[in-house]
Amino acid sequence: MASVLFLVGSTYGNAQQAAEDAADLLVKSGHSASVNDRAELDDLVLSDADVVVICTATIGEGDIPDNLLSLYEDVFDQRPRLDHINYGLIALGDSSYEEFAGAGYLFKNLMQTLGAKAVLPMLVIDAIETPDPEEAVAEWVALLENTFDELA
Numbered sequence: 001m002a003s004v005l006f007l008v009g010s011t012y013g014n015a016q017q018a019a020e021d022a023a024d025l026l027v028k029s030g031h032s033a034s035v036n037d038r039a040e041l042d043d044l045v046l047s048d049a050d051v052v053v054i055c056t057a058t059i060g061e062g063d064i065p066d067n068l069l070s071l072y073e074d075v076f077d078q079r080p081r082l083d084h085i086n087y088g089l090i091a092l093g094d095s096s097y098e099e100f101a102g103a104g105y106l107f108k109n110l111m112q113t114l115g116a117k118a119v120l121p122m123l124v125i126d127a128i129e130t131p132d133p134e135e136a137v138a139e140w141v142a143l144l145e146n147t148f149d150e151l152a
Contacts, residue, residue: 002148003032005049007039009056009068009103015092018125018137019055022090025141031148037067041074047085050151051119051144054107055090062102075110082116086151088144089122090137096128119147 004026010016016037023033036043044052059065064072089111091104101124108122123140125133 001031002026002050002145002151003048004034004051004053004144005043005047006033006035006053006055007044007068007071008035008037009054009065010037011057011059011065014127014133015055015057015065015090018090018092018133019053021134022053022055022137022141025138026145029145031145039068039071041071041078041080044071044075044085045080045082050148051086051088052116053088053090053144054104054111056092056103056107058091058093058097058099058101058103062097062099062106064103064106068103072107072110075114079114082111082114085111085116086119087111087116088118088120088140090125090140091122092125092127092133094127100126119151120144 006019091101093101
């Protein structure tokens with residue numbers, strides 16, 4: 001069974017709920033999953049999880065929520081190699097804003113630059129089209145579970 005760590009950036013609770021829903025689905029399938037909404041650099045760099053999933057909302061002008069911003073800044077500033085990290089991204093946003101899902105794209109670019117390996121394409125959830133992201137998250141989790149054999 002696989003282990004998954006969710007690092008969450010949320011302001012109004014939607015990304016937090018999406019991560020918790022995903023973690024619950026994984027646990028029900030027999031995997032281990034944990035959710036961290038106050039992640040620090042070592043939580044990412046020293047993670048021994050099979051997959052690290054960054055689940056983030058976007059605030060303001062494409063910005064990362066405060067509770068995940070320090071992680072992003074520390075990783076950006078220190079530039080640790082992340083070749084050992086398999087990751088996924090869930091980005092929540094509102095397409096009526098110009099920088100739709102901007103926080104997710106910031107993390108995607110950073111993770112790729114530092115050598116982390118994406119296990120799936122980023123799941124982008126638009127609040128206008130998907131007011132309740134539970135179904136989209138469930139479909140993405142099913143795809144994620146299909147990658148676990150390849151990671152072993």
